[in-house]
Structure formats: structure tokens, C-alpha cells
Amino acid sequence: MSGAAAVYPALVLNADFRPLSYYPLSLWSWQDAVKAVFMDRVNIVSEYDNTIRSPSFEMRLPSVISLKKYIHLDRRPAFTRFNVFLRDHFACQYCGDGFPTEHLTFDHIIPRSKGGRTTWMNVVTACQSCNLLKSNRLPHECGMIPLRKVVEPTTRDLQRNGRSFPPNYLHESWGDFLYWDSELES
Numbered sequence: 001m002s003g004a005a006a007v008y009p010a011l012v013l014n015a016d017f018r019p020l021s022y023y024p025l026s027l028w029s030w031q032d033a034v035k036a037v038f039m040d041r042v043n044i045v046s047e048y049d050n051t052i053r054s055p056s057f058e059m060r061l062p063s064v065i066s067l068k069k070y071i072h073l074d075r076r077p078a079f080t081r082f083n084v085f086l087r088d089h090f091a092c093q094y095c096g097d098g099f100p101t102e103h104l105t106f107d108h109i110i111p112r113s114k115g116g117r118t119t120w121m122n123v124v125t126a127c128q129s130c131n132l133l134k135s136n137r138l139p140h141e142c143g144m145i146p147l148r149k150v151v152e153p154t155t156r157d158l159q160r161n162g163r164s165f166p167p168n169y170l171h172e173s174w175g176d177f178l179y180w181d182s183e184l185e186s
């Protein structure tokens, strides 16, 4: 697979599922990524369809990997769409059902029209029906209270939640990942 390094780079995420760096984007050659997998330093988050083979093994090339050990970059988990969904286990916080990301939305617990802000403490994952049902009402007006206690998650919380999903569930590709990792506007 000569020349594959340029063709099959792996996006490297820190243990909090954010890219190690954006500028430049943290990419490793497939050789470095595979080596890190064998050294048990990373989890495979997503894979290419392409495989490498040797007489003794065959594996799909990783397209996204996350470090097992958090590299401390002096930051709290970013307030992103992806991280809000991850905090809430990709499940609606009103009916408790899990949905594919394209069917999930955000609900402001205290509606923006009533002064609610776009923050960790006021935004939860909701399915489209629950979001519609709740509309612009306050929780006590409609009896819709988030199922889980709403918290600002730590890196450790997000790591733990991420581990409960099988590889490839969270991201089809790192293109999607970067999209989902865009910061929420406050």
C-alpha cells in the first residue's frame, strides 16, 4: 500500500473526542495510526473500507481514532452539538428514546423567548416530536422535565459515555465529526 499515508490519514481525537488540533487538523499516517492501535494507545472510532493484510492478520484502516489517555490541553469539553448529544447518550431527554443524530434536536429547557440561554445547563437533547410538544413552555407549565440531571459534563463523563457506543456508531466519517463538533451559538 505504498503512498497510502496520504490517502488514508486518521483523524486523531483527544480522549474527550475533540480533534487534538484544528489548525493544522490532527492527522496521522495510517502507519502511525495502526501502530498506536497495536500499542493499545488509541480506540478506533471509525474505519475506512480499505484493509491491510499480512500473513497473520487483516484489519480495516482506522479513519478516526481517539487517544485512551487524555492529553491535557487546559480546556473543558467544548459546548458543541456532538458533546451535548454525547452527554445525553444520543437520547431524547423527555421521552428517553434514542434516535439517529439527524432526528435529534436541542431543546432550551427555559425557552429563549423567556430568557433562557444557550448553555450546558439550559440545553438538552430532544427528539423532534418532544421538542414540538414542549414548544415555548416552561418545564412546570407542560410537565416536561429532563430525565437526567442536567450538568456541565467533565471530560471524564464524555469519555465514559463514548465508551458505551460501539465503534462507528458515533461517526460515519470524520467529515461528519467535524460538522457535529461545531460550537453551539450562545
Ligand SMILES: [Zn+2]
Pocket (backbone or CB within 6 Å): 092, 093, 094, 095, 096, 097, 126, 127, 128, 129, 130, 131
Ligand atoms: Zn422525545
